[in-house]
Amino acid sequence: xxxxxxxxxxxxxxxLELLYGFEHxxxxxISATRLAELTGVHMTQVRKDIxxxxxxGIPKVGHKVRDLIExxxxxxxxxxxxxxxxVGVGRLGSSLLGYSEFKRKGLNIVAGFDTDPSVxxxxxxxxxVHPMDKFANLCRRMKVHIGILTVPADQAxxxxxxxxxxxxxxxxNFTPTLLQLDEGIIVEDVDMSASLAVLxxxxxxxxxxxxxxxxxxxxxxxxxxxxxx
Amino acid sequence: xxxxxxxxxxxxxxxLELLYGFEHxxxxxISATRLAELTGVHMTQVRKDIxxxxxxGIPKVGHKVRDLIExxxxxxxxxxxxxxxxVGVGRLGSSLLGYSEFKRKGLNIVAGFDTDPSVxxxxxxxxxVHPMDKFANLCRRMKVHIGILTVPADQAxxxxxxxxxxxxxxxxNFTPTLLQLDEGIIVEDVDMSASLAVLxxxxxxxxxxxxxxxxxxxxxxxxxxxxxx
DNA sequence: TAGATTGTTAATCGATTAACAATC
DNA sequence: TAGATTGTTAATCGATTAACAATC
Numbered sequence: 240x241x242x243x244x245x246x247x248x249x250x251x252x253x254x255l256e257l258l259y260g261f262e263h264x265x266x267x268x269i270s271a272t273r274l275a276e277l278t279g280v281h282m283t284q285v286r287k288d289i290x291x292x293x294x295x296g297i298p299k300v301g302h303k304v305r306d307l308i309e310x311x312x313x314x315x316x317x318x319x320x321x322x323x324x325x326v327g328v329g330r331l332g333s334s335l336l337g338y339s340e341f342k343r344k345g346l347n348i349v350a351g352f353d354t355d356p357s358v359x360x361x362x363x364x365x366x367x368v369h370p371m372d373k374f375a376n377l378c379r380r381m382k383v384h385i386g387i388l389t390v391p392a393d394q395a396x397x398x399x400x401x402x403x404x405x406x407x408x409x410x411x412n413f414t415p416t417l418l419q420l421d422e423g424i425i426v427e428d429v430d431m432s433a434s435l436a437v438l439x440x441x442x443x444x445x446x447x448x449x450x451x452x453x454x455x456x457x458x459x460x461x462x463x464x465x466x467x468x
Numbered sequence: 469x470x471x472x473x474x475x476x477x478x479x480x481x482x483x484l485e486l487l488y489g490f491e492h493x494x495x496x497x498i499s500a501t502r503l504a505e506l507t508g509v510h511m512t513q514v515r516k517d518i519x520x521x522x523x524x525g526i527p528k529v530g531h532k533v534r535d536l537i538e539x540x541x542x543x544x545x546x547x548x549x550x551x552x553x554x555v556g557v558g559r560l561g562s563s564l565l566g567y568s569e570f571k572r573k574g575l576n577i578v579a580g581f582d583t584d585p586s587v588x589x590x591x592x593x594x595x596x597v598h599p600m601d602k603f604a605n606l607c608r609r610m611k612v613h614i615g616i617l618t619v620p621a622d623q624a625x626x627x628x629x630x631x632x633x634x635x636x637x638x639x640x641n642f643t644p645t646l647l648q649l650d651e652g653i654i655v656e657d658v659d660m661s662a663s664l665a666v667l668x669x670x671x672x673x674x675x676x677x678x679x680x681x682x683x684x685x686x687x688x689x690x691x692x693x694x695x696x697x
Numbered sequence: 698t699a700g701a702t703t704g705t706t707a708a709t710c711g712a713t714t715a716a717c718a719a720t721c
Numbered sequence: 722t723a724g725a726t727t728g729t730t731a732a733t734c735g736a737t738t739a740a741c742a743a744t745c
Contacts, residue, residue, distance in 0.1 A: 240676045246736070248669050252661035256644055270702065278646060281738060286704060298703045298744040315665050316672040330563035337559055340644070344664055384671065409671045411663070415485055415569070417507060425674065427667040431658055432481035434640070435573055436544050438656040440477050442613065442638045443545040445654065447469045475712070499726065512714060515728060527720040527727045701745095708739070715732070721725095 243314070247288045251311050252344075253278050254288070258308045270301035317345035322383045323411070326398055327390030328353040328368050331413060335389065337364030348387065350377065378405040387411045399426075472543070476517045480540050481573075482507050483517070487537045499530035546574035551612045552640075555627055556619030557582040557597050560642060564618065566593030577616065579606065607634040616640045628655075 257277055261269055271289060275282040289302065294310035296302040312318050320342070325332055328351045335341075336351055351368040353359055359370035369377065377383075386407040390398050395416035402410060409425035412418060415432050486506055490498055500518060504511040518531065523539035525531040541547050549571070554561055557580045564570075565580055580597040582588055588599035598606065606612075615636040619627050624645035631639060638654035641647060644661050 240673050242673060243669060244736075245666055248666045249659065249662035252644070252659075252665050253646055256646060256661075271704095272702075277648070283704090283738060284736085287737090290704070296703055299701050300745070301702070314669070316668045321668070321671070330566060334559035334563040340661075341664070344661065345668055346664060385667070408674065409667055411667055415481070417482055417485060419506070423674075425667065425670045427663050427670070429658070429660055429663050430478065430481070432485070432569075432573060433478035434656050434658045435570070435575060436481050437474055437477045438614070438638055438640055438654060439545045439550070439574055440472060440543065441654045441656070442550070444469055444471060445637065445652075473712075500728095501726075510714060512728090513712085516713090519728070525727055528725050529721070530726070703742105703744080705742080706740085708737105710735105710737070712736090713732105713734070716730085718727105718729080720727080 241291070243291050247291055248315070250278070250280060250284075250288055251292070251315060253280075254285070255308065255311050258304055258311070261304050262308065266304055268297075268301045269304050269307065271296070273301075315345070317343075320345055320347040321385055322347050322349045322381065323385035323387055324348070324350055324352060324374065324378060324383050324407075325366075325387040325389060326352045326371070326374065326402070327388065327394075328355075328358050328363060329389065329391070332387075332389035333363045335387065335413075336366045346385070349381070349383065374401065375405040378402075378407065382406070384408040385411065387413070389413045392416050470520070472520050476520055477544070479507070479509060479513075479517055480521070480544060482509075483514070484537065484540050487533055487540070490533050491537065495533055497526075497530045498533050498536065500525070502530075541574075544574070546572075549574055549576040550614055551576050551578045551610065552614035552616055553577070553579055553581060553603065553607060553612050553636075554595075554616040554618060555581045555600070555603065555631070556617065556623075557584075557587050557592060558618065558620070561616075561618035562592045564616065564642075565595045575614070578610070578612065603630065604634040607631075607636065611635070613637040614640065616642070618642045621645050 254274055257274060258269065271285040272282055275285045278285070289296070289307065292310040292314040294302065294306055323346055325336060325348050328336065332351065336348055341348065348366060351363060351366055352371050352374050353368055354371045356370060359368055361368050384407060386402040386409070388395060388399060388402070388410055392414050395412070395414040396418060399410055399418045399420060403420055403424055409427070410418065412426055412428045418426050420426060483503055486503060487498065500514040501511055504514045507514070518525070518536065521539040521543040523531065523535055552575055554565060554577050557565065561580065565577055570577065577595060580592060580595055581600050581603050582597055583600045585599060588597055590597050613636060615631040615638070617624060617628060617639055621643050624641070624643040625647060628639055628647045628649060632649055632653055638656070639647065641655055641657045647655050649655060
C-alpha cells in the first residue's frame with residue numbers, strides 16, 4: 240500500500256462531497272477540469288490526486304462519477320466501518336456522539352466514556368456512556384483501535400496514555416494539547432486553534448490592506464481636488 | 469504587515485500552548501531547541517517561525533517566555549477581541565457558544581442565530597440566540613466581521629451568502645460544504661472530514677505494514693523451524 | 698477529423714533542513 | 722574562554738504548476 244501525501248488525503252473528501260452531489264443530480268461522468276474549477280485546486284493537481292486513488296479515466300469523457308466515489312472511499316477506508324471509543328462526554332464530546340455524518344465516513348462510535356459518575360450510565364443519542372474505569376477492559380475485549388479525545392486540556396495527556404496502554408492505535412485529538420506519545424501511535428489533531436490563528440491573522444492583514452487602499456484613494460482624491468483648483 | 473505562511477500560522481498556537489505552561493511553572497526563558505524537541509518541529513523551523521513574529525532572542529540564553537507569548541499573541545491578533553456571530557445553534561453550534569477557550573484567543577462570540585423559532589430567544593451559556601431574520605440588521609449595526617458557520621450542510625452555501633451580504637468578511641466554516649464566495653472573503657475551514665481522512669488512511673497503512681511484519685517474522689520463524697529439522 | 702480530455706514528464710515554487718557565522 | 726544559543730544564507734526536498742504526448 241503506497242503512502243498517500245497528507246495534502247492529497249485532505250483534498251479527497253472535498254472531491255467526494257462534490258461527487259455525492261453530482262450523483263444525486265443523476266450526472267454520470269465528471270472531468271478533472273470541472274472538479275478543479277469547483278474546488279480551486281489546480282487541474283493537474285486534481286488529476287494527480289485522483290491517480291493516487293488508483294482509478295483510471297476515459298480520455299475525452301472524464302471519469303465515471305460512481306467509479307470515482309468508490310475509488311476515493313476505498314482509498315480512505317470509508318467503506319467498511321471502524322469502531323471508535325470517545326472519551327470526555329462534555330459539550331463537544333456529546334455533540335460528536337450524535338454526529339450521523341461520521342457513519343457515512345466509516346467511523347462508528349460504539350461507546351462514550353466519562354469520569355463524571357452522573358454522566359456515566361446514561362445514553363447520549365443512543366450511544367451508551369460508560370464510567371472511565373471500564374475503558375481498558377472494554378477496549379481490549381472489543382478490539383477497538385480508534386480513540387476520540389474530547390476531555391479538558393489538562394487531562395488530555397494522561398487520557399491519551401491510558402488509551403495507548405489499552406490498545407488504541409490512532410487518536411483523534413480534539414484538545415489543544417500536544418500529545419507526547421510513542422512513535423508508532425497515529426495522532427490526528429483537529430486543530431481549532433490553528434484554524435482560528437489563520438483566520439485571525441488573515442483578517443488583520445486584510446484590515447491593513449483595506450485601510451492602505453483607503454489612504455491611497457484619499458490621497459488620489461486630494462490630488463484631483465488640487466488639480467481642480 | 470507581512471503575510472505569514474499558513475503553515476507557520478498553524479504552528480504558532482502550538483508554541484503558545486507550551487509557553488503558557490512554562491510561564492505557569494515560573495520558567496523565565498526558553499530556547500528554540502527545547503520548543504523543537506517538544507513539538508517535533510525542526511529547530512531551524514522554530515527559529516524561522518519565531519523570527520516571523522518579530523521577536524529577537526538572546527544568544528546563549530534563549531527567549532524570554534513572556535516576550536515570546538506577547539509576540540505570538542499580537543501576531544495572531546489574539547490580544548484585542550474580535551466580535552463574532554455564530555449561525556446554527558444545533559449540537560456543534562451550542563457546544564462552541566460555551567467554549568471559554570475562544571475568549572483567550574481573541575474571539576468573542578456575541579450572539580447566536582437560528583431559524584428554529586424554538587431555539588431563538590433562548591440563552592445558551594449566557595449567549596443570546598436570535599432568530600435568523602435579525603442577522604443582517606444586527607450584523608451591520610454592530611459591525612461584526614466574523615461569522616461562525618455551524619448549520620446543516622445543505623444550508624451552508626445560502627447562509628454564507630447571507631453572511632457576506634450582511635458585511636461578514638471572514639467565515640469560520642465548520643460544515644463539510646465547500647463554499648463558493650467572492651474572492652476577497654476569508655474562509656477558514658475546520659475540516660473534520662479532512663482530518664478523519666488522514667486518520668483512516670494512516671491506520672489502514674499501519675495495519676498493512678504490521679501484517680507484513682507479521683508475515684515476515686512468521687516466514688523467518690518457519691525458516692528457523694526448518695533449519696532446526 | 699478536431700477538440701476535449703486523460704495522464705505523464707519537466708520546470709517552478711515554496712517549505713524544510715543543513716551549514717555556519719555572530720554573540721552573550 | 723568554551724559552549725550554547727541565535728539568526729542567516731545555502732542546499733535539499735516535496736508539492737504545485739506548466740508543457741505535452743496519447744486517446745476516445
